[in-house]
Amino acid sequence: MAYRYWIYGLCLETAYRFRTPLTVAPATATCNLRFLCVPGDLGGSDGDTAVPPSADALYLSQERNWCGEHVLEIYATADGRLMRFPGVADFLVSPGRIVCRLHDAELGFMVDLCLLGHVMSYYLEMTGVSALHAGAVVHDGRAVLFAADRQGGKSTLVTSLVAAGFPLLADDIAALELSAEKVLCRHAFPQLKLTPQQALRFVGSAEGFGLVHPDFPKLSVPADRVGSIATQALQVARIYLLERRAPDDADVAIRMEVLGPGEALIQLVRHSFLAEALGEHGTVGARGGELETAVRVRFQRLAAIARSMVVKRLCYPSGYHHLPEVHRAVLADLGEAQGVERQAS
Template structure:
């Protein structure tokens, strides 16, 4: 979409359109392996003359072009899906097309840096990030962390100031939550949509990335000699790159993405092949940012100790960087 470092005003348009446009098979960029109740790929992508269409069959088409996302909603009864799709798959894809790496990770601010936390879907990322925000680390991004190379640094863009929390997390981390009526993220899911400022402070600027932590929980006593100890270990560059590729918000989609000149000619030095350009960006991130594996015991009672371990690790890294500079 836009070259790295350029400023883009992003506008969103929503219209109801029962008509579904047909696309030539040659225009298909990807089809998800997951299918809907009708046996259709649940997410599809098509190249157009002006950009890309991200299709959620029988729900909506999202037309992506520079500075504009236009949603054509096909079934008005499924309007609640617009926000889910937009703030998930669609925004992650738009960011990738803009030359950023959209990681399935949360991010908070520590000092003047961003600290990211990536995990599998049941790996505790939501609880970890929410607990840190509650403990005074301002939220930068909840579910999608967009990383870009800018002025010789890896920068993390701020996300939408909203958090998806379970009722248990809300009861623990949101003050006076019993008086609130937070909406469901999806009628079939237990998580609720909570304004981030109901948990703690929010950051609305881009920050250089200090560290990316890969979360690894274990049950107390389940690993020989571990007990309730928190440990942090560096991840070798090769493995770090594999992990960051695996933790892409759209990992499966990007892996199967067809080569395509998405919006015609691009500026000199900017690759048009999405997979190749993303590979080089992730390689640059792993060369420039520390990636560490954070092992910690499962249980809310251990989170303060985890917070202290993270703060100590970041302080040691900062002191080492000052000595090296």
């Protein structure tokens, strides 16, 4: 049986049953990406993902697993880009098609994590769409993005905004495209990754939700349990870079700082979902000229986004009780932006 889903602006067709909540696409939608998942060992039939001897190593992550292997390896092959998660799964990425070979059926939960995260981000980047490590909500018909480092408060702030009536556009990866000199953010998928404490606060219960990963506490919570969902690509109104301060920090006041285009570009590169992997593509591998061109085009795309957008640093104090005040500050800032646009039109 074939299933069709909307994900990052693409209609994905697959026989694979995802554990993650996804937006169903109508049967009449034109499929532009197919996903095949084949359990079992490497080697053999259609979609073979064994590394050929002639493959160029494009990226080997510094982070290693418990066996001492690179957590992520990327190779250039004649059939496409091979993304290997040693001991877990391999993904062969080519235009319109992604093939996965799962090493161990007991690791099936990793298919969702790898595909919907690193693999789809890589696919987007290779097709001219920038993938930022950011959440996105909708205000007045436009997308508002929030980017942060790990433990930076992004999930808490985004979820609190969804609970306050702002439809969710993306939870963890914001897919940005340039269209007619506008920056659009595509719909990702209707999931919020919450800790039990966050689920208890925003949903009322932490019961009945599966773990995103068995070794980590975050739960996979359908976004409609918290608020509404937006499924169309929307023009981006703002990108906020979050700096959550500890309650005992001397400077805990909510403040915003506009970043110049140069600093905004640096931060967009830094907050790219695959910043490290994509940053090395111009220097590793025999196909250096081709890869340097891809990196240059990606850099130019991010520079164009930085020039087209207002990017602000948003500093605010930690704590649930401060969130309403943060909401008001964001709304006031967006209201000022709309006022300027009306005066200019």
